[in-house]
Amino acid sequence: MSTAYASECWLTPSARTRPSTIHATGLFAIEQIHQDEVVMRLGGQTINDETLACLTPPYSSLTVEEGLHLLLDPAHPVRYGNHSCDPNLWHRDATTLIARRDIDPGEELTIDYATHSGVEAWSMDCRCGSTLCRHTVTGNDWQLSQLQAAYGTHWSPPLLDRIKTATRQRPSDSCNT
Numbered sequence: 001m002s003t004a005y006a007s008e009c010w011l012t013p014s015a016r017t018r019p020s021t022i023h024a025t026g027l028f029a030i031e032q033i034h035q036d037e038v039v040m041r042l043g044g045q046t047i048n049d050e051t052l053a054c055l056t057p058p059y060s061s062l063t064v065e066e067g068l069h070l071l072l073d074p075a076h077p078v079r080y081g082n083h084s085c086d087p088n089l090w091h092r093d094a095t096t097l098i099a100r101r102d103i104d105p106g107e108e109l110t111i112d113y114a115t116h117s118g119v120e121a122w123s124m125d126c127r128c129g130s131t132l133c134r135h136t137v138t139g140n141d142w143q144l145s146q147l148q149a150a151y152g153t154h155w156s157p158p159l160l161d162r163i164k165t166a167t168r169q170r171p172s173d174s175c176n177t
Helices: 049-054 145-151 157-169
Strands: 015-019 025-029 038-041 044-048 061-065 068-072 089-091 096-099 108-111 123-125 136-138
Touching (some): 044 061, 049 068, 061 157, 089 108
Antiparallel strands (some): 015 025, 038 096, 044 068, 061 068, 089 096
């Protein structure tokens, strides 16, 4: 069952675009953003796996349901949200990103793309500069136990469902004696 997703994006007035050391243009806090504060709501056109596979980069999308993706409006500033392996934003739900911690003015607003990229064949080189940098980000990173521990329930819902299913299917580590 498919959910209706907003066609328009929203970005907090506390952020602006400017040049980024991570990649080209980024989003930056221009005033204090507090932990759990809504920073952006993602909207756009819903497309299926087949349509997504036919797109030519660059584009910005996220998996909102199994086999369904939200193609973000290329004219909206939210598309400049860059990836970091140690982000200061994370998901509250499929399309709402909130502050993971307090964010100071001047900090770049970042999200770990692995928390919402559910396409197994997708990958990208990472230049985030974090001490936690994985150097390559993939559509299978939801399987990494260190990310599952770091992000808890703050994943796009279909990826969180994958994590819960995989956790239930893992064999017990206890020995029968």
